[in-house]
Amino acid sequence: MSLPSKKIGSTKGKSLTNDRIEKLKVGNQDPTTRRIVTNNQKISDSSGLFVQVSKTGKKTFRYKYYSLEERNSKGIPKDKVVTIGTFSLNGDGIDSFTIEQARSKHRSEIALLKREGTDPQDKKIEEKKHSDALQAKEERTFKVLSLQWLEAQPFTDLHREKVVARLKGDCFPLMGNKPVHTIVREDIQAVADVIIARDSIDTAHRVIAWLGKIFEDAYFRRLTPVDPTVGILKRLPRAIRESHKAVVEPDQLREVLLKLDASPSQLTVKTAMMLLPHVFVRQMELRFARWKDIDLESGLWILHKSKVKGRSIADPKMADKPKDYIVPLSRQVVEMLAKIKPFTCNSEFVFPGLDSITRPISNGSINVAMKRMGIIETTAHGFRSTARTLLSEKLDIPAFVIEPQMSHSTKGDKYGYQRGSFLAQRRAMVQVWSDYLDQLKVGEPDIASLKAKYEDLCLKFQKM
Template sequence: MKLTDAKLRALKPTGKTQKISDGGGLYIHLSPAGGKLWRLFYRFDGKQKTLALGKYPDVSLVEARKRREEARELLGQGIDPGEHKKQIKAAVAAEAVEQAITFEAVAREWYGKKHIAWTPGHQKKILARLENQLFPCLGNRSFSSLEVSDYLGAIQKAEARGTIETAHRLAQLCGQISRYARISGIAKHDVAAGLTEALSPVQTKHYAAITSPADLGHLLLAIDAYQGEPAICHALRILPYVFVRSGELRGAMWEEIDLDTAEWIIPAARMKMRRPHVIPLARQVVKLLHSMRDYSGSHGLVFPSSFSASRCISDMGLLNALRRMGYGKEVMTVHGFRTTASTLLNEHGYNRGWIEAQLAHAERNAIRDAYNRAEYLPERRRMMQEWADYLDGLRGQSDQQSANIGKP
């Protein structure tokens, strides 16, 4: 006899387990304590099985019968209702876990794996971009719920402020985190790919540089005549000879430099491309370094700040010196010495591979890059000495005299 709500309400515990059928395998399991639980008997793959359908009255008689019919439909399709229920439950649990993983959690996990290979300055810069610009918009959001529009909404705030390059940096950062999430199994798709396509293009930044031999000669004379802090003066006099990046020169340590062999080896941690860089030192540079050692000593920083021996001179200190000499930002920059050297050496026929290796520009092929850097060292040593002699010859000379630079 089929059950009714009245019968269900009237059921009383007897101290023993009771099973009251509603037909079609559906029954009420009445516990000795009075609990009323819906159960469904069914057979699958030749085995007798039981499926829990909920507790009465939370699950009504009508709902229990509906669930029985749904189970029958699954059986008709060759699906085990019990296994199907487990799969749904697991999927719901997985979705709940997925929803609990926020963008900030994934980003910090990515940062934790990557930051050990970065310089302290780069670590600080990336963390600041995350904490100040991305976390306020995306930090508490479930990572799996984020769409392209969410990422764009965060990075276009920087674009709206006119900081286009920052917006592009943020887009790249989001892309790296999103790829990490996909590869790590946190997300199924890399939805942050190609974000830069929706941003205004970055205007290429060109550093002003003197490339006229005569003008370069006048600049060198101005640097020689400049009176200022010893570390600033020596750094400015050395920079044209070595054409390294400003930070690489300013952060130079005495333990990196061997004056006897006339070599300066900048460790990978201080290089933009994270590879050690060997710089052959011309006689003129060795002489200037000997002079600088009289001021800074032979340990620690080569160019310490006058305010603190533990801090190097600043880029602004070098730039301000150029400005005091009368060279505005549209004429010459600190970075411009690299452009000056590259332009003139190329114009005078030096091997482009030697020049690129000396500038520490990366090859697309890492193996070839490492090979060329070692292979070109004798050639670069000769080129750097000839360049230094050429600079000395430019001081106060005419354009005609400057053409005497030797060709390899």
């Protein structure tokens, strides 16, 4: 049995108030007693309740009681102290308290003590053990561990967003709150089935591969006795892959170019579509183009690559790979960029998003706009194949000039990714290519004069 103690050094009629507690400060006078407040001084309220003041300014409500079951060596009941919480004028009644809230909690705990004989200190110890157990259980859920795994990966921000989106969309609803050691093969298969049901087989392969990495990490950390993803990836249906559509016939390309010119799309999206046939970089590289990397006067774009053959440049295995390369820009491209710049609202991106200038246009913006224009013969990525084919077949541009412009490394050519690789020839090539596209839109290009112009420009740029 435990009982509350008497008041600690209090004076009748001088119980605590919020205003008085607020003014208590070590080294200053107590506004009620006019005595100097010392460090860790206990100032009583009633029935053992008191507030303790520290030199840091923290004021803590505690109460003192004694236990008849626990006695010291002299047989005297042992004093015990229980902490209620810190003082605050805006107390929430859980972690911080006003004097009224502290009294209420004190009375309820003492009443429980008298009614049931429950020791307040023992009760708090049990509550903490229970709370710690719940916290440990929560910290080992799939959701928590998967996000911890993701944080440790050398992914680009864009790739990280994709992984988070799939975890939140496909995995967390089914097993996010489950402790990892309780997740079984059927749970993983259920995730795969949901994704496959919407005909996203490629996505299913990627998600299950990520889950394999997450559970491999959990198994290594001894948080789960087995890896429930083993064998599932191999049993998923295979995705039917189609190559990117592309036009390689001049007449078809003419129709596509004229449709792009007539597009009613928003200015940034339309300009991005019109630029792609001229620069034929990857769609992601164009979307994330930044003004600080483009020199309109010299017609050069330093393209900082976020990926090399699908790998993040943060991957340690990519440490020896060059991270950027020079993309020469034709006169037509420079003119289009100069025209759009005043309308980008000082965004760092050349093609800012429609909803926010702090992000580029979305991943599907260009392809969606092309489909709305009735352009189904090619995709945005297909312009790379178009340029690669026609530059070689129509203008006789050698592969060692084309491939570096596309950031391809030709077989056996270790210089394919060098920033300045064949720069003079590539500057000549992009200008002749843009001229070819302009001539194609109005009729048959003058191939002979374009070839001659290429040779002249090569000599010109080599002397610069």
